Amino acid sequence: MDAVAVDGVWKFYGDYPALRDIRLEAAAGTCLALIGRNGAGKTTLLRIVAGFSRPGRGQVRIFGGQPRDTETRRKLGFIGHGISVYDELSALENLTLYGKLYGLPDPRRAAREWLERTGLARVADGLVREFSRGMRQRLAVARAFLHEPQVLLLDEPFTALDDKAIAVLQRLLREALASGKTVVMSTHQLREALELATHVALLTRGQVAFHGPSTPEMVADPGYVYARYGEG
């Protein structure tokens, strides 16, 4: 069974089809990089896979379940454009909150462990509004990984990250992939993404222009996929 299966998904904004008959799948333990120009539909697709938005037609399955099923949501971790943590709460309070919402047996301990792993332990009690951008991004990473999700959905995860945060995220993603988890990420940072990606999907104007395994040519030249399968 595929970890993520997108079957004939359409999404309309008014009459405009933002996604047209998208068919993609990602097996467990693989990393699918969604690439494409701005407005190609990457974020729309990821939000549908995450269950934040319903498709106009077609369906999405996560390990056979619907994205909005409670059990499916336990298996999903998401990093979007926002960091989804509260400025008025401390880093520890934020992670403990999510730990409780995900029903972890010891949310506070899990929160402390992930603050340690993302290098934020010394500012655990600091309010998020006082954090630098890089620290906030690392906290967002900790939030997404906190409940040990089986599928990680990352929307441009390397954007605005400092070197340290990129290193932390890449290390965590490698560990996740090694332990059989699935990663689907949209990105413009092809070099960072293709170091991790086992598969690549190119979206052009809401359609899949290419979907296949990552090849050495792609890793050597990040522009290769656009030149070969895209609109140049």
Add this chain to the structure above:
Amino acid sequence: MRFFRQVWVVTVKDLRAELRTKEAINSSLAFALVILLMFSFAFDPLADTTREMSGGLLWIVFAFAGTLVLNRSFARELPNDCLDGLIAAPVSGAAIFLGKAVANFLLVLAVQLISLPVFGVFYSVPWTDQFPELLLVLVLGTWGLTVVGTVSSALTVNIRLRELMLPMLTYPIMFPALLGAMELTATLVTGNPIGPDKSGFLKMMIGFDVIYTAVSLVLVETILVG
């Protein structure tokens, strides 16, 4: 049991965030006290007609002050896309809604309980004589206001004129509950108990709260996810 634990987690989170910033409660409380003071200048507090309409005045103040709290409810989730984090969690929309409604209820009720003694002084009414019944009316009216306001806050969270849209959606729907609350409060703050002629208003408020709570719990998942 798990559902109510999740409701409580959301309630505590909202209360903690609000008590750290005091954005909504300070503006709501200041608004309530200033309007009560201004009304006391506009009407003769010793006139019988003023006492008869004091329940209505009080609920006008509570409704407008309450909206200031309710406006912040889902708007608080906008910075950093926190609503995505909540929706992504394995928590039903109903639990998120109920948690927020309980937090709003406690905040609005706190504003009301602070405003009441001020109201008693400015309008020279024996508001403590029927306090348990008055508290019941406050609880029923405030729950109705927070349920309708919280669901309207979810509906308007992504539109630019949400501060304007929220009261426009909330007040027409709230009309039956506000009517009951005004009638009963006017009776109680003048020291009279709720007689058989007014008990219908109490039943109407209970019915309003039950119906709108049930409808909101059913609809909120669709409102949040679309």
